Amino acid sequence: xxxxxxxxxxxxxxxxxxxxxxxxxxxxxxxxxxxxxxxxxxxxxxxxxxxxxxxxxxxxxxxxxxxxxxxxxxxxxxxxxxxxxxxxxxxxxxxxxxxxxxxxxxxxxxxxxxxxxxxxxxxxxxxxxxxxxxxxxxxxxxxxxxxxxxxxxxxxxxxxxxx
Amino acid sequence: xxxxxxxxxxxxxxxxxxxxxxxxxxxxxxxxxxxxxxxxxxxxxxxxxxxxxxxxxxxxxxxxxxxxxxxxxxxxxxxxxxxxxxxxxxxxxxxxxxxxxxxxxx
Numbered sequence: 001x002x003x004x005x006x007x008x009x010x011x012x013x014x015x016x017x018x019x020x021x022x023x024x025x026x027x028x029x030x031x032x033x034x035x036x037x038x039x040x041x042x043x044x045x046x047x048x049x050x051x052x053x054x055x056x057x058x059x060x061x062x063x064x065x066x067x068x069x070x071x072x073x074x075x076x077x078x079x080x081x082x083x084x085x086x087x088x089x090x091x092x093x094x095x096x097x098x099x100x101x102x103x104x105x106x107x108x109x110x111x112x113x114x115x116x117x118x119x120x121x122x123x124x125x126x127x128x129x130x131x132x133x134x135x136x137x138x139x140x141x142x143x144x145x146x147x148x149x150x151x152x153x154x155x156x157x158x159x160x161x162x163x
Numbered sequence: 164x165x166x167x168x169x170x171x172x173x174x175x176x177x178x179x180x181x182x183x184x185x186x187x188x189x190x191x192x193x194x195x196x197x198x199x200x201x202x203x204x205x206x207x208x209x210x211x212x213x214x215x216x217x218x219x220x221x222x223x224x225x226x227x228x229x230x231x232x233x234x235x236x237x238x239x240x241x242x243x244x245x246x247x248x249x250x251x252x253x254x255x256x257x258x259x260x261x262x263x264x265x266x267x268x269x
Contacts (some may be wrong), residue, residue: 006171010178013212017182017205021189026197033201040208044231047219052231056211059235064204064242071197071246075253097188101181108177127225131232138233149240156247 006046013039018101022094026075030068037061051127175216182209196249196259200242207238 013036020032037060044053131139182205189202211231218227249259256263 007174010175013208014178014181014185017185017208020201020205021185021193021198026195029198029201033204036205036208040212043212044215047215048224049215049218049228049231052211052215052228052235055232055235059239060204060208063239067243067246068197068200071249074250075197075259093192094188097185097192100188101184104184105177105181108180109174111173111177125225127228130225131229134226135229135233138229142233142236145237145240149243152240152244153247156244156251 006043009039009043009046013043014101014105018098021097022090024090026072027069030065030072033068034061034065037064169220172216172220175212175220179209179213179216182206182212194261196252196261199261200245200249203245204238204242207234207241210234211238 016032016036016039020029020036023029023032037056041053041057041061044050044056186202186205186209189205190199193199193202211234214227214231214234215224218224218231252264253259
């Protein structure tokens with residue numbers, strides 16, 4: 001791995017996450033979150049996890065952004081005066097956040113200069129074997145979550161349509 | 164585990180903690196329901212990054228990918244259900260602010 005590129009990607013992830021939190025308009029916040037997902041997917045790909053990276057890219061950067069934008073579009077749009085008054089309050093609230101996040105990052109990077117040794121675990125290299133043979137309980141849990149999620153969405157949107 | 168891998172683990176760990184700080188700050192400070200969901204999403208990204216970084220550092224990427232995929236699936240459906248709830252709350256209260264949710268006050 002090239003260190004400088006990984007650091008740049010991780011910094012891009014942190015900056016886009018900050019942007020998602022601090023953006024004044026919700027639509028920009030959703031886009032910031034999508035860019036954070038893209039940065040995370042690239043980091044995952046470079047860390048030797050291509051399957052998880054593809055799912056992160058398609059599901060988190062695609063599907064979740066679509067969900068957020070559809071929810072934002074259902075809410076009413078603010079006027080310019082409302083946005084300006086909210087911006088002043090928001091900057092007061094969120095001004096310490098970049099400083100706090102940077103201070104935490106610097107403090108932890110100072111600790112990172114002193115690595116200690118850890119034991120090497122036994123590893124299965126094939127993700128399909130891990131997923132289908134070793135982590136079957138996770139798979140069953142995921143199926144249950146998908147079914148419960150689908151049922152929940154149907155119930156929630158049904159009650160919304162009736163109104 | 165080699166020194167380079169441990170160094171990467173520490174560096175990724177620093178960014179994981181930064182993402183956790185950003186996500187928790189967003190959840191604690193924001194009054195907007197959609198922004199709270201965005202904070203939750205950032206927390207989930209921190210967890211995914213930590214799983215992948217540990218898998219890379221320990222050369223156990225297969226297991227870490229399986230766990231990361233599980234986390235992503237859970238994250239999507241939590242966000243989808245929460246988004247449905249937010250839409251219902253908005254329909255009922257005509258607002259996305261948590262300050263207007265007073266029906267559950269004891």
